[in-house]
Amino acid sequence: MSPETAAMIPLLAASVPAAPLSGLFISFLVYSFAGWLWESTACAMMNQGRFANSGFLLGPICPIYGVGALACWLFLREIPDVVPQFLVSGLLCCALEYAVSVMLEATTGARFWDYEDKPANINGRVCLYGFLMFGAGAVLICRVFEPALLEVLVNVPVVALEAVAVVCAIALVIDLVFAMASWRRLSTQLESLRTQIQVRIDESMGEASERMLETLPEPVVEGAAEVYERTREAAGDLVSKLDPRVVAAGVGQATQMLRDGIAEHAGEGRLAELRAAGENARLKRVASNAQAMEWLNSAAESLVSRLGRRDLRFFNAFPRMRMKRYESVINRAGIRERVRELFER
Known part of the structure:
Protein backbone atom coordinates (compact mmCIF):
# COMPACT_ATOMS: atom_id res chain seq x y z
CA MET A 1 0.00 0.00 0.00
CA SER A 2 1.38 3.38 -0.98
CA PRO A 3 1.86 6.11 1.64
CA GLU A 4 -0.71 8.27 -0.19
CA THR A 5 -3.34 5.52 0.01
CA ALA A 6 -2.59 4.91 3.68
CA ALA A 7 -3.00 8.62 4.41
CA MET A 8 -6.37 8.66 2.65
CA ILE A 9 -7.87 5.74 4.60
CA PRO A 10 -8.83 7.75 7.73
CA LEU A 11 -10.41 10.42 5.52
CA LEU A 12 -12.37 7.98 3.40
CA ALA A 13 -13.52 6.09 6.48
CA ALA A 14 -15.24 9.32 7.55
CA SER A 15 -17.66 8.99 4.65
CA VAL A 16 -19.85 6.35 3.00
CA PRO A 17 -17.72 3.14 3.00
CA ALA A 18 -19.02 1.87 -0.36
CA ALA A 19 -18.62 5.22 -2.13
CA PRO A 20 -16.46 7.49 0.05
CA LEU A 21 -15.65 10.19 -2.53
CA SER A 22 -19.25 10.43 -3.68
CA GLY A 23 -20.42 10.65 -0.07
CA LEU A 24 -17.98 13.44 0.73
CA PHE A 25 -18.87 15.35 -2.45
CA ILE A 26 -22.60 15.15 -1.73
CA SER A 27 -21.89 16.30 1.83
CA PHE A 28 -19.97 19.22 0.34
CA LEU A 29 -22.99 20.11 -1.83
CA VAL A 30 -25.39 19.90 1.12
CA TYR A 31 -23.34 22.31 3.26
CA SER A 32 -22.69 24.59 0.28
CA PHE A 33 -26.44 24.82 -0.27
CA ALA A 34 -27.03 25.42 3.45
CA GLY A 35 -24.46 28.22 3.35
CA TRP A 36 -26.16 29.77 0.32
CA LEU A 37 -29.52 29.56 2.10
CA TRP A 38 -28.06 31.26 5.17
CA GLU A 39 -26.43 34.04 3.15
CA SER A 40 -29.45 34.60 0.91
CA THR A 41 -32.03 34.74 3.68
CA ALA A 42 -30.75 35.61 7.17
CA CYS A 43 -27.66 37.61 6.11
CA ALA A 44 -29.45 39.28 3.20
CA MET A 45 -32.35 40.31 5.42
CA MET A 46 -29.96 41.84 7.94
CA ASN A 47 -27.92 43.70 5.31
CA GLN A 48 -30.47 44.53 2.60
CA GLY A 49 -33.86 43.90 4.15
CA ARG A 50 -34.85 41.37 1.49
CA PHE A 51 -33.93 38.02 -0.04
CA ALA A 52 -30.85 38.15 -2.29
CA ASN A 53 -29.34 35.32 -4.35
CA SER A 54 -25.90 35.28 -2.75
CA GLY A 55 -22.67 33.73 -3.90
CA PHE A 56 -20.39 33.97 -6.91
CA LEU A 57 -21.98 31.05 -8.75
CA LEU A 58 -25.33 31.25 -10.52
CA GLY A 59 -26.85 28.27 -8.73
CA PRO A 60 -27.92 27.99 -5.07
CA ILE A 61 -24.52 27.11 -3.70
CA CYS A 62 -21.68 28.78 -1.76
CA PRO A 63 -18.70 26.42 -2.06
CA ILE A 64 -16.70 28.08 0.73
CA TYR A 65 -19.25 26.77 3.26
CA GLY A 66 -18.97 23.25 1.89
CA VAL A 67 -15.17 23.33 2.01
CA GLY A 68 -15.14 24.67 5.57
CA ALA A 69 -17.68 22.12 6.78
CA LEU A 70 -15.80 19.17 5.26
CA ALA A 71 -12.45 20.43 6.58
CA CYS A 72 -13.85 20.57 10.11
CA TRP A 73 -15.46 17.13 9.76
CA LEU A 74 -12.38 15.43 8.35
CA PHE A 75 -9.76 16.94 10.64
CA LEU A 76 -11.52 18.06 13.83
CA ARG A 77 -14.30 15.54 14.47
CA GLU A 78 -12.13 13.50 16.84
CA ILE A 79 -11.64 16.38 19.28
CA PRO A 80 -13.47 15.08 22.36
CA ASP A 81 -14.36 18.32 24.16
CA VAL A 82 -16.78 20.86 22.75
CA VAL A 83 -14.89 24.04 23.73
CA PRO A 84 -11.56 23.14 22.06
CA GLN A 85 -13.46 21.87 19.03
CA PHE A 86 -15.40 25.15 18.87
CA LEU A 87 -12.25 27.29 19.12
CA VAL A 88 -10.15 25.32 16.63
CA SER A 89 -13.04 25.10 14.16
CA GLY A 90 -13.60 28.85 14.33
CA LEU A 91 -9.90 29.50 13.71
CA LEU A 92 -9.77 27.03 10.82
CA CYS A 93 -12.82 28.50 9.09
CA CYS A 94 -11.61 32.08 9.58
CA ALA A 95 -8.24 31.13 8.10
CA LEU A 96 -10.07 29.62 5.11
CA GLU A 97 -12.26 32.72 4.69
CA TYR A 98 -9.22 35.00 4.87
CA ALA A 99 -7.32 32.94 2.31
CA VAL A 100 -10.29 32.85 -0.09
CA SER A 101 -10.76 36.62 0.25
CA VAL A 102 -7.11 37.24 -0.63
CA MET A 103 -7.22 34.76 -3.52
CA LEU A 104 -10.38 36.26 -5.03
CA GLU A 105 -9.01 39.78 -4.76
CA ALA A 106 -5.77 38.71 -6.42
CA THR A 107 -7.52 36.91 -9.31
CA THR A 108 -10.51 39.19 -9.91
CA GLY A 109 -9.34 42.55 -8.58
CA ALA A 110 -12.45 42.76 -6.38
CA ARG A 111 -13.07 42.71 -2.63
CA PHE A 112 -16.28 40.68 -2.33
CA TRP A 113 -16.94 41.16 1.40
CA ASP A 114 -15.74 43.61 4.00
CA TYR A 115 -16.17 43.44 7.77
CA GLU A 116 -14.58 46.82 8.56
CA ASP A 117 -17.73 47.86 10.43
CA LYS A 118 -17.72 44.70 12.56
CA PRO A 119 -15.87 44.50 15.91
CA ALA A 120 -12.61 42.56 16.18
CA ASN A 121 -12.07 42.26 12.43
CA ILE A 122 -8.75 41.53 10.72
CA ASN A 123 -8.23 43.72 7.65
CA GLY A 124 -11.97 43.55 7.05
CA ARG A 125 -11.63 39.95 5.79
CA VAL A 126 -12.67 38.06 8.93
CA CYS A 127 -14.33 39.13 12.17
CA LEU A 128 -15.38 37.91 15.60
CA TYR A 129 -18.99 37.38 14.50
CA GLY A 130 -17.85 35.00 11.75
CA PHE A 131 -15.56 33.18 14.17
CA LEU A 132 -18.45 32.53 16.57
CA MET A 133 -20.84 31.42 13.83
CA PHE A 134 -18.27 29.15 12.17
CA GLY A 135 -17.27 27.57 15.47
CA ALA A 136 -20.84 26.84 16.49
CA GLY A 137 -21.75 25.52 13.04
CA ALA A 138 -18.70 23.25 12.91
CA VAL A 139 -19.50 21.73 16.30
CA LEU A 140 -23.04 20.92 15.13
CA ILE A 141 -21.69 19.45 11.88
CA CYS A 142 -19.16 17.23 13.63
CA ARG A 143 -21.51 16.03 16.35
CA VAL A 144 -24.97 16.07 14.76
CA PHE A 145 -25.44 16.90 11.08
CA GLU A 146 -22.70 14.96 9.29
CA PRO A 147 -23.22 11.67 11.20
CA ALA A 148 -26.95 11.92 10.45
CA LEU A 149 -26.32 12.76 6.78
CA LEU A 150 -23.90 9.87 6.33
CA GLU A 151 -26.39 7.52 7.93
CA VAL A 152 -28.90 8.53 5.27
CA LEU A 153 -26.38 8.26 2.41
CA VAL A 154 -25.29 4.78 3.51
CA ASN A 155 -28.78 3.52 2.70
CA VAL A 156 -28.71 4.95 -0.84
CA PRO A 157 -27.66 2.51 -3.58
CA VAL A 158 -24.04 3.05 -4.56
CA VAL A 159 -24.87 3.44 -8.26
CA ALA A 160 -27.44 6.13 -7.52
CA LEU A 161 -25.07 7.90 -5.13
CA GLU A 162 -22.25 7.97 -7.67
CA ALA A 163 -24.58 9.01 -10.49
CA VAL A 164 -25.90 11.96 -8.45
CA ALA A 165 -22.35 12.99 -7.56
CA VAL A 166 -21.21 12.92 -11.21
CA VAL A 167 -24.23 14.87 -12.45
CA CYS A 168 -23.82 17.48 -9.73
CA ALA A 169 -20.09 17.79 -10.42
CA ILE A 170 -20.76 18.43 -14.12
CA ALA A 171 -23.45 20.99 -13.23
CA LEU A 172 -21.04 22.70 -10.84
CA VAL A 173 -18.36 23.01 -13.53
CA ILE A 174 -20.87 24.41 -16.04
CA ASP A 175 -22.12 26.87 -13.42
CA LEU A 176 -18.55 28.03 -12.79
CA VAL A 177 -17.95 28.57 -16.52
CA PHE A 178 -21.12 30.67 -16.87
CA ALA A 179 -20.33 32.63 -13.71
CA MET A 180 -16.84 33.47 -14.97
CA ALA A 181 -18.33 34.52 -18.33
CA SER A 182 -20.75 36.84 -16.51
CA TRP A 183 -17.92 38.33 -14.47
CA ARG A 184 -15.90 38.86 -17.66
CA ARG A 185 -18.81 40.64 -19.36
CA LEU A 186 -19.32 42.89 -16.34
CA SER A 187 -15.61 43.78 -16.23
CA THR A 188 -15.51 44.42 -19.99
Whole structure:
Protein backbone atom coordinates (compact mmCIF):
# COMPACT_ATOMS: atom_id res chain seq x y z
CA MET A 1 0.00 0.00 0.00
CA SER A 2 1.38 3.38 -0.98
CA PRO A 3 1.86 6.11 1.64
CA GLU A 4 -0.71 8.27 -0.19
CA THR A 5 -3.34 5.52 0.01
CA ALA A 6 -2.59 4.91 3.68
CA ALA A 7 -3.00 8.62 4.41
CA MET A 8 -6.37 8.66 2.65
CA ILE A 9 -7.87 5.74 4.60
CA PRO A 10 -8.83 7.75 7.73
CA LEU A 11 -10.41 10.42 5.52
CA LEU A 12 -12.37 7.98 3.40
CA ALA A 13 -13.52 6.09 6.48
CA ALA A 14 -15.24 9.32 7.55
CA SER A 15 -17.66 8.99 4.65
CA VAL A 16 -19.85 6.35 3.00
CA PRO A 17 -17.72 3.14 3.00
CA ALA A 18 -19.02 1.87 -0.36
CA ALA A 19 -18.62 5.22 -2.13
CA PRO A 20 -16.46 7.49 0.05
CA LEU A 21 -15.65 10.19 -2.53
CA SER A 22 -19.25 10.43 -3.68
CA GLY A 23 -20.42 10.65 -0.07
CA LEU A 24 -17.98 13.44 0.73
CA PHE A 25 -18.87 15.35 -2.45
CA ILE A 26 -22.60 15.15 -1.73
CA SER A 27 -21.89 16.30 1.83
CA PHE A 28 -19.97 19.22 0.34
CA LEU A 29 -22.99 20.11 -1.83
CA VAL A 30 -25.39 19.90 1.12
CA TYR A 31 -23.34 22.31 3.26
CA SER A 32 -22.69 24.59 0.28
CA PHE A 33 -26.44 24.82 -0.27
CA ALA A 34 -27.03 25.42 3.45
CA GLY A 35 -24.46 28.22 3.35
CA TRP A 36 -26.16 29.77 0.32
CA LEU A 37 -29.52 29.56 2.10
CA TRP A 38 -28.06 31.26 5.17
CA GLU A 39 -26.43 34.04 3.15
CA SER A 40 -29.45 34.60 0.91
CA THR A 41 -32.03 34.74 3.68
CA ALA A 42 -30.75 35.61 7.17
CA CYS A 43 -27.66 37.61 6.11
CA ALA A 44 -29.45 39.28 3.20
CA MET A 45 -32.35 40.31 5.42
CA MET A 46 -29.96 41.84 7.94
CA ASN A 47 -27.92 43.70 5.31
CA GLN A 48 -30.47 44.53 2.60
CA GLY A 49 -33.86 43.90 4.15
CA ARG A 50 -34.85 41.37 1.49
CA PHE A 51 -33.93 38.02 -0.04
CA ALA A 52 -30.85 38.15 -2.29
CA ASN A 53 -29.34 35.32 -4.35
CA SER A 54 -25.90 35.28 -2.75
CA GLY A 55 -22.67 33.73 -3.90
CA PHE A 56 -20.39 33.97 -6.91
CA LEU A 57 -21.98 31.05 -8.75
CA LEU A 58 -25.33 31.25 -10.52
CA GLY A 59 -26.85 28.27 -8.73
CA PRO A 60 -27.92 27.99 -5.07
CA ILE A 61 -24.52 27.11 -3.70
CA CYS A 62 -21.68 28.78 -1.76
CA PRO A 63 -18.70 26.42 -2.06
CA ILE A 64 -16.70 28.08 0.73
CA TYR A 65 -19.25 26.77 3.26
CA GLY A 66 -18.97 23.25 1.89
CA VAL A 67 -15.17 23.33 2.01
CA GLY A 68 -15.14 24.67 5.57
CA ALA A 69 -17.68 22.12 6.78
CA LEU A 70 -15.80 19.17 5.26
CA ALA A 71 -12.45 20.43 6.58
CA CYS A 72 -13.85 20.57 10.11
CA TRP A 73 -15.46 17.13 9.76
CA LEU A 74 -12.38 15.43 8.35
CA PHE A 75 -9.76 16.94 10.64
CA LEU A 76 -11.52 18.06 13.83
CA ARG A 77 -14.30 15.54 14.47
CA GLU A 78 -12.13 13.50 16.84
CA ILE A 79 -11.64 16.38 19.28
CA PRO A 80 -13.47 15.08 22.36
CA ASP A 81 -14.36 18.32 24.16
CA VAL A 82 -16.78 20.86 22.75
CA VAL A 83 -14.89 24.04 23.73
CA PRO A 84 -11.56 23.14 22.06
CA GLN A 85 -13.46 21.87 19.03
CA PHE A 86 -15.40 25.15 18.87
CA LEU A 87 -12.25 27.29 19.12
CA VAL A 88 -10.15 25.32 16.63
CA SER A 89 -13.04 25.10 14.16
CA GLY A 90 -13.60 28.85 14.33
CA LEU A 91 -9.90 29.50 13.71
CA LEU A 92 -9.77 27.03 10.82
CA CYS A 93 -12.82 28.50 9.09
CA CYS A 94 -11.61 32.08 9.58
CA ALA A 95 -8.24 31.13 8.10
CA LEU A 96 -10.07 29.62 5.11
CA GLU A 97 -12.26 32.72 4.69
CA TYR A 98 -9.22 35.00 4.87
CA ALA A 99 -7.32 32.94 2.31
CA VAL A 100 -10.29 32.85 -0.09
CA SER A 101 -10.76 36.62 0.25
CA VAL A 102 -7.11 37.24 -0.63
CA MET A 103 -7.22 34.76 -3.52
CA LEU A 104 -10.38 36.26 -5.03
CA GLU A 105 -9.01 39.78 -4.76
CA ALA A 106 -5.77 38.71 -6.42
CA THR A 107 -7.52 36.91 -9.31
CA THR A 108 -10.51 39.19 -9.91
CA GLY A 109 -9.34 42.55 -8.58
CA ALA A 110 -12.45 42.76 -6.38
CA ARG A 111 -13.07 42.71 -2.63
CA PHE A 112 -16.28 40.68 -2.33
CA TRP A 113 -16.94 41.16 1.40
CA ASP A 114 -15.74 43.61 4.00
CA TYR A 115 -16.17 43.44 7.77
CA GLU A 116 -14.58 46.82 8.56
CA ASP A 117 -17.73 47.86 10.43
CA LYS A 118 -17.72 44.70 12.56
CA PRO A 119 -15.87 44.50 15.91
CA ALA A 120 -12.61 42.56 16.18
CA ASN A 121 -12.07 42.26 12.43
CA ILE A 122 -8.75 41.53 10.72
CA ASN A 123 -8.23 43.72 7.65
CA GLY A 124 -11.97 43.55 7.05
CA ARG A 125 -11.63 39.95 5.79
CA VAL A 126 -12.67 38.06 8.93
CA CYS A 127 -14.33 39.13 12.17
CA LEU A 128 -15.38 37.91 15.60
CA TYR A 129 -18.99 37.38 14.50
CA GLY A 130 -17.85 35.00 11.75
CA PHE A 131 -15.56 33.18 14.17
CA LEU A 132 -18.45 32.53 16.57
CA MET A 133 -20.84 31.42 13.83
CA PHE A 134 -18.27 29.15 12.17
CA GLY A 135 -17.27 27.57 15.47
CA ALA A 136 -20.84 26.84 16.49
CA GLY A 137 -21.75 25.52 13.04
CA ALA A 138 -18.70 23.25 12.91
CA VAL A 139 -19.50 21.73 16.30
CA LEU A 140 -23.04 20.92 15.13
CA ILE A 141 -21.69 19.45 11.88
CA CYS A 142 -19.16 17.23 13.63
CA ARG A 143 -21.51 16.03 16.35
CA VAL A 144 -24.97 16.07 14.76
CA PHE A 145 -25.44 16.90 11.08
CA GLU A 146 -22.70 14.96 9.29
CA PRO A 147 -23.22 11.67 11.20
CA ALA A 148 -26.95 11.92 10.45
CA LEU A 149 -26.32 12.76 6.78
CA LEU A 150 -23.90 9.87 6.33
CA GLU A 151 -26.39 7.52 7.93
CA VAL A 152 -28.90 8.53 5.27
CA LEU A 153 -26.38 8.26 2.41
CA VAL A 154 -25.29 4.78 3.51
CA ASN A 155 -28.78 3.52 2.70
CA VAL A 156 -28.71 4.95 -0.84
CA PRO A 157 -27.66 2.51 -3.58
CA VAL A 158 -24.04 3.05 -4.56
CA VAL A 159 -24.87 3.44 -8.26
CA ALA A 160 -27.44 6.13 -7.52
CA LEU A 161 -25.07 7.90 -5.13
CA GLU A 162 -22.25 7.97 -7.67
CA ALA A 163 -24.58 9.01 -10.49
CA VAL A 164 -25.90 11.96 -8.45
CA ALA A 165 -22.35 12.99 -7.56
CA VAL A 166 -21.21 12.92 -11.21
CA VAL A 167 -24.23 14.87 -12.45
CA CYS A 168 -23.82 17.48 -9.73
CA ALA A 169 -20.09 17.79 -10.42
CA ILE A 170 -20.76 18.43 -14.12
CA ALA A 171 -23.45 20.99 -13.23
CA LEU A 172 -21.04 22.70 -10.84
CA VAL A 173 -18.36 23.01 -13.53
CA ILE A 174 -20.87 24.41 -16.04
CA ASP A 175 -22.12 26.87 -13.42
CA LEU A 176 -18.55 28.03 -12.79
CA VAL A 177 -17.95 28.57 -16.52
CA PHE A 178 -21.12 30.67 -16.87
CA ALA A 179 -20.33 32.63 -13.71
CA MET A 180 -16.84 33.47 -14.97
CA ALA A 181 -18.33 34.52 -18.33
CA SER A 182 -20.75 36.84 -16.51
CA TRP A 183 -17.92 38.33 -14.47
CA ARG A 184 -15.90 38.86 -17.66
CA ARG A 185 -18.81 40.64 -19.36
CA LEU A 186 -19.32 42.89 -16.34
CA SER A 187 -15.61 43.78 -16.23
CA THR A 188 -15.51 44.42 -19.99
CA GLN A 189 -18.51 46.76 -19.89
CA LEU A 190 -17.12 48.67 -16.91
CA GLU A 191 -13.77 49.00 -18.67
CA SER A 192 -15.54 50.38 -21.74
CA LEU A 193 -17.44 52.91 -19.64
CA ARG A 194 -14.26 53.89 -17.81
CA THR A 195 -12.51 54.53 -21.14
CA GLN A 196 -15.43 56.61 -22.44
CA ILE A 197 -15.46 58.73 -19.29
CA GLN A 198 -11.70 59.32 -19.51
CA VAL A 199 -11.98 60.38 -23.15
CA ARG A 200 -14.75 62.84 -22.31
CA ILE A 201 -12.75 64.24 -19.39
CA ASP A 202 -9.72 64.77 -21.65
CA GLU A 203 -11.89 66.46 -24.27
CA SER A 204 -13.57 68.69 -21.66
CA MET A 205 -10.24 69.73 -20.19
CA GLY A 206 -8.92 70.59 -23.64
CA GLU A 207 -12.03 72.63 -24.46
CA ALA A 208 -11.88 74.41 -21.10
CA SER A 209 -8.24 75.31 -21.64
CA GLU A 210 -8.98 76.69 -25.09
CA ARG A 211 -11.92 78.75 -23.79
CA MET A 212 -9.80 80.15 -20.98
CA LEU A 213 -7.05 81.18 -23.37
CA GLU A 214 -9.58 82.80 -25.68
CA THR A 215 -10.91 85.00 -22.86
CA LEU A 216 -7.46 86.27 -21.85
CA PRO A 217 -5.58 89.00 -23.72
CA GLU A 218 -2.27 88.05 -25.28
CA PRO A 219 -0.16 90.02 -22.76
CA VAL A 220 -1.75 88.07 -19.89
CA VAL A 221 -1.01 84.73 -21.58
CA GLU A 222 2.60 85.73 -22.13
CA GLY A 223 2.84 87.06 -18.59
CA ALA A 224 1.37 83.84 -17.15
CA ALA A 225 4.02 81.82 -19.00
CA GLU A 226 6.72 84.08 -17.58
CA VAL A 227 5.28 83.85 -14.07
CA TYR A 228 5.09 80.06 -14.42
CA GLU A 229 8.79 79.85 -15.20
CA ARG A 230 9.68 82.09 -12.27
CA THR A 231 7.43 80.07 -9.93
CA ARG A 232 8.90 76.78 -11.14
CA GLU A 233 12.43 78.00 -10.43
CA ALA A 234 11.39 79.14 -6.96
CA ALA A 235 9.75 75.74 -6.30
CA GLY A 236 12.92 73.93 -7.33
CA ASP A 237 14.97 76.02 -4.97
CA LEU A 238 12.54 75.28 -2.13
CA VAL A 239 12.55 71.54 -2.71
CA SER A 240 16.35 71.47 -2.57
CA LYS A 241 16.29 73.08 0.88
CA LEU A 242 13.60 70.76 2.31
CA ASP A 243 12.77 73.13 5.17
CA PRO A 244 9.00 73.14 5.91
CA ARG A 245 9.05 76.75 7.08
CA VAL A 246 10.90 77.84 3.98
CA VAL A 247 8.50 75.84 1.82
CA ALA A 248 5.47 77.47 3.44
CA ALA A 249 6.95 80.93 2.98
CA GLY A 250 7.89 80.10 -0.59
CA VAL A 251 4.36 78.96 -1.45
CA GLY A 252 3.01 82.29 -0.27
CA GLN A 253 5.72 84.09 -2.21
CA ALA A 254 4.94 82.11 -5.39
CA THR A 255 1.22 82.83 -5.03
CA GLN A 256 1.88 86.55 -4.66
CA MET A 257 4.21 86.44 -7.69
CA LEU A 258 1.42 84.90 -9.74
CA ARG A 259 -1.06 87.56 -8.65
CA ASP A 260 1.40 90.39 -9.27
CA GLY A 261 2.34 88.97 -12.67
CA ILE A 262 -1.25 88.81 -13.88
CA ALA A 263 -2.03 92.28 -12.54
CA GLU A 264 1.15 93.66 -14.15
CA HIS A 265 0.32 92.33 -17.62
CA ALA A 266 -3.43 92.81 -17.49
CA GLY A 267 -3.59 96.28 -16.06
CA GLU A 268 -6.33 97.65 -13.85
CA GLY A 269 -8.49 98.50 -16.84
CA ARG A 270 -8.77 94.85 -17.84
CA LEU A 271 -9.76 93.44 -14.43
CA ALA A 272 -13.50 93.99 -14.87
CA GLU A 273 -13.35 92.45 -18.34
CA LEU A 274 -11.50 89.43 -16.98
CA ARG A 275 -14.07 89.01 -14.19
CA ALA A 276 -16.88 89.07 -16.76
CA ALA A 277 -15.03 86.56 -18.90
CA GLY A 278 -14.55 84.34 -15.86
CA GLU A 279 -18.27 84.48 -15.08
CA ASN A 280 -19.10 83.51 -18.67
CA ALA A 281 -16.66 80.64 -18.42
CA ARG A 282 -18.29 79.53 -15.15
CA LEU A 283 -21.74 79.50 -16.77
CA LYS A 284 -20.38 77.47 -19.65
CA ARG A 285 -18.88 75.00 -17.19
CA VAL A 286 -22.25 74.62 -15.45
CA ALA A 287 -23.93 73.90 -18.80
CA SER A 288 -21.12 71.53 -19.74
CA ASN A 289 -21.44 69.69 -16.39
CA ALA A 290 -25.17 69.29 -16.93
CA GLN A 291 -24.54 67.81 -20.38
CA ALA A 292 -21.87 65.52 -18.92
CA MET A 293 -24.25 64.25 -16.23
CA GLU A 294 -26.95 63.63 -18.83
CA TRP A 295 -24.47 61.66 -20.95
CA LEU A 296 -23.26 59.70 -17.90
CA ASN A 297 -26.80 58.76 -16.89
CA SER A 298 -27.54 57.61 -20.42
CA ALA A 299 -24.33 55.56 -20.57
CA ALA A 300 -25.05 53.95 -17.19
CA GLU A 301 -28.61 53.04 -18.21
CA SER A 302 -27.30 51.55 -21.42
CA LEU A 303 -24.74 49.46 -19.50
CA VAL A 304 -27.41 48.12 -17.12
CA SER A 305 -29.77 47.25 -19.97
CA ARG A 306 -27.03 45.47 -21.94
CA LEU A 307 -25.87 43.34 -19.04
CA GLY A 308 -29.15 42.43 -17.36
CA ARG A 309 -29.77 40.70 -14.06
CA ARG A 310 -27.48 37.71 -14.57
CA ASP A 311 -24.32 39.77 -15.06
CA LEU A 312 -25.23 42.48 -12.56
CA ARG A 313 -26.20 40.04 -9.80
CA PHE A 314 -22.69 40.25 -8.29
CA PHE A 315 -23.59 43.67 -6.87
CA ASN A 316 -26.78 42.17 -5.46
CA ALA A 317 -25.07 39.05 -4.10
CA PHE A 318 -22.20 41.03 -2.53
CA PRO A 319 -23.55 44.43 -1.41
CA ARG A 320 -20.13 45.38 0.00
CA MET A 321 -18.21 44.34 -3.12
CA ARG A 322 -15.55 46.81 -4.25
CA MET A 323 -13.90 46.54 -7.68
CA LYS A 324 -10.69 48.51 -7.27
CA ARG A 325 -10.09 49.32 -10.93
CA TYR A 326 -13.67 50.45 -11.59
CA GLU A 327 -14.78 51.77 -8.20
CA SER A 328 -14.71 55.43 -9.28
CA VAL A 329 -16.72 54.59 -12.41
CA ILE A 330 -19.26 52.57 -10.41
CA ASN A 331 -19.74 55.42 -7.93
CA ARG A 332 -19.83 58.16 -10.55
CA ALA A 333 -22.39 56.34 -12.70
CA GLY A 334 -24.48 55.18 -9.72
CA ILE A 335 -24.29 51.54 -10.81
CA ARG A 336 -25.06 50.14 -7.35
CA GLU A 337 -28.19 52.27 -7.01
CA ARG A 338 -29.41 51.20 -10.45
CA VAL A 339 -28.76 47.52 -9.65
CA ARG A 340 -30.63 47.86 -6.36
CA GLU A 341 -33.62 49.29 -8.20
CA LEU A 342 -33.40 46.52 -10.79
CA PHE A 343 -33.51 43.72 -8.21
CA GLU A 344 -36.18 45.37 -6.07
CA ARG A 345 -38.69 45.38 -8.92
